[in-house]
Amino acid sequence: MRRSNHLKYSTHIYQKNKLVLSPWLFLIPGIIFFLIYVIIPIFQSIWVSFYEWDGLGQAEWVGLANYVELLDDEYFYTSLKNNFIWLVLYLLAVPLGLFIALFLNQVVFGIRFYKSLFFFPFVISQVVVGLIFSWFYNPNFGLLAHIFISLGFEPIAILSDENLVTYGIIFAGLWPQVAYCMILYLTGLSNVSRDLMEAARLDGAKSWRMLWYVVLPQLRPATFISVVVTIIGALRSFDMVAIMTEGGPYGSSNVLAYYMFETALSEYGFRLGYGSAIATVLFFIMLIYITYFLWRLYKNEKGI
Amino acid sequence: MFPKPIANRSRTYQLLYKIALPIVLLIWLLPLLAIFMTSIRSSVDINTGNVFGWPSQFLLIENYTEVFNRSRALLYLKNSFMITIPTVLLSVSLACLAGYALAIYRFRWSLPIFFLFVAGNFVPFQILMIPVRDMSVSTGLYNTILGQVLFHAAFQTGFCTFFMRNFIKELPFELIESGRIEGVGEIKIFLFIVVPLVRPALAAVSVLIFTFVWNDFFWATVLTQGESVKPITAGVRSLNGQYVNNWHLVSAASLIAAIPPVAMFFLMQKHFIAGLTFGSVKQ
Incomplete structure (x- = not known):
């Protein structure tokens, strides 16, 4: 043969x-x-990450010392905890995006224009979004302070409050992310099968049941991509933290991405080995999601 | 269509919907509108706390000109274009070639290489930061436009290849087959059969990369120093540090930074959305 x-x-x-x-x-x-x-x-x-190195002199092999040090570093734990909060709250972008997409999925005059304007925040740089929200939260003249005062409350300085600061930044970050998920769902909705919808309607399915049993299953690819990009976005969060707080006050809004940068490249010292150890931890966390994504892709390719 | 088209609903319902639309939009874009209003106020308004009342003066042109006069915004803008445009051209060309190879040829390494591009596209920037910065310093690419272009182009090649490969895979294979039977060379098949067919994908991926790279802040911070080669995102950040009490100027500068990607989005909306939502409909 x-x-x-x-x-x-x-x-x-x-x-x-x-x-x-x-x-x-x-x-x-x-x-x-x-x-x-x-x-x-x-x-x-x-x-x-196995070296102690200031970027200029001789790098010194220290084995796992950087990782051992991480275990005792409270700033590292704060950053890790904040990354976790980011991950969980950032995922709200997925249902919120779906919600706005459902609201906008109508045919009325000018709807395309409305859809574009809703999508707007995603196109703008996160630096600009960060600045807009720093200003929004400013306790002296920010929009939020004005709303508080007009309701008869004391304005809160969200970005200087150790307990609120991370939530404040995530809220700002959700703005573009919701827009992103919205556009994914809008495209998904425009491809929902009419036949299935009609059949379900004839069977007397009401709105919520229809959404849950007929529409959402068809939107699964949009949901999958939304979840993936949102998780990756949450773990990558750097720009907003850098612009709005630089990780402060006292490291309370730090995330791994920014903490790594701070240790390795800022006035707090050039500890490249230690920074690399932080980056490595972040990388392995991300690798879980990357592997999952690749596995799904692989199944898809093989048609399983 | 889901939800039920409002045309099938009562008149009051339709009216309520039409009233709700602009109100919801207004709330959604409130931060942006507020910053625009700030950008046309006088510094007197800001210092006396008149941030939401009627502006005492409308200084649209004055404030925006002042940004250009008092800062190096024009230089930053120029740098942003000089970084973004070559990056788009380079990464899209590389990805078009690679995507073609991964979509058309069947060979053992096809899928592993494809996965490598996809995986690399998702890694956190911080895991690349120290080696890339180090390499840029030692090759003289640190603090240059070219250094930023090369990095961005390489990194974006991952995403672009993912995109182009999947797009090319959807093309009818018979076209390429018939070219081969006619004895057309592989490069000619690529240039004259495939490239013309993937034009929509090229447009989609180009506008996306333009936006991603224009909006980059991290690499501008890591790979530059001083003013000369900074893009506008990093420029706006340093303006924010200098003009602590000049929120009207910071606002104006932020909006200037946002204009090119926003314009790109509106001009190329169809391609932009097609690119962004690629793969979110069928599976």
């Missing part, structure tokens, strides 16, 4: 080699770039 196949194809030996080599020619530029700037640095960072 083998032999006859071989003979059959040997006349097309050039053709065959061409098809073996060509993919690599197309792939090489992208792969080289991606290896240099993304894949190799991941391993280098993990490697650096």
Whole structure:
């Protein structure tokens, strides 16, 4: 069998080699770039996390010392806890996005324009969103302070309150994220099968049951992507924290992404090894979600 | 359609809906409207606490010109364009090639390489920060436009490849097959058969990358120092530090930073949304 196949194809030996080599020619530029700037640095960072290094002098091998130190670092725990709060609360973006999408999924005059304007916050840089909300929360002249005063309350300085600050930043972060989930759901809704809806309606399904049993199952791909991008976004949160509080007051709004930056590259010292250890922890947390996503993708590819 | 079209509902219901729409929108965009109102006030208003009342003066043009006169906003804007546009061109070209290879050829490494691109696209930036910064310093790319372009292009290649590969996979394979039978070379097939067909995908991915890179703040902080090559996001941040009591100017600068991606979104809305929601409908 083998032999006859071989003979059959040997006349097309050039053709065959061409098809073996060509993919690599197309792939090489992208792969080289991606290896240099993304894949190799991941391993280098993990490697650096076993050293004590100020970025200038000689790096000193310390084994697991950086990780041992992390176990006793209360700022690390605060950041980890905040990342967890981010993760949980940020996921509110998914139901909220669905809610707004359902509200906007109508045909009336100008609805497309409304949809675009609702999507607006996602297009703006998080730096700008952070500034807008710093101003919104400002206890002296912010919008929130005005609302509090007009209701007869003392204004609260949310961003200087250790217990509220993280929630304040997450609330700001939800604004663009809800817009993102909304657009995913709007696209999903426009593809919901009419036949199924009609059938369910004839069976007398009422709105909520219809949503739960007929519509949501069809929106599953949109939900999946919303959840994935929201989790990744929550764990990546850096810009908002940097702009609004720089992790303060007293590290109470810190997250791993910002704490890593602070340890490695700010006036608080250049502890690159320790920073890398924090980054490595964050990376492995993220790897759980990346693996899950790849597994789903794999099942999809194989048509399972 | 879900929910039930309001055309099938009572008149009062329709009227209520039409009234609710603009009100909800107003609340949704309130922070943005408020910052716009601040950006056209005088500093007197801000210092006397007239932040929500009627502005004593409308200084739309004055405030925005002042941002350009008092800061290096124009330089920052120019830098942002010089970083963003080459990044888009480079990453989209690389990804188009790679996506084509991963979609069309069947070979053992196809899926692992595809997964590598997808996975890399999701990693936290911090795990790349120290080595990338170090490498940039040692190759002289630190604090240059080119340094930022190369990093962004490489990183975005992951997402773009994911996108292009899936798009090209949807094309009818017979087109490529028939090209091969006719004896057309692989590169020619790519250039003259595939590229014209994937134009919508190129547009979608380009506007997305434009927005992502324009809005970048982290790498602008890590890979630059001083003013000369800073993009507008980092520029606005440093303005915020300098003009502590000039909220009208900070607001104006923030809005200036937001204009290009917003304009891009409105001009290319269809492509933008198609790109963002790719994969969220069918599975």
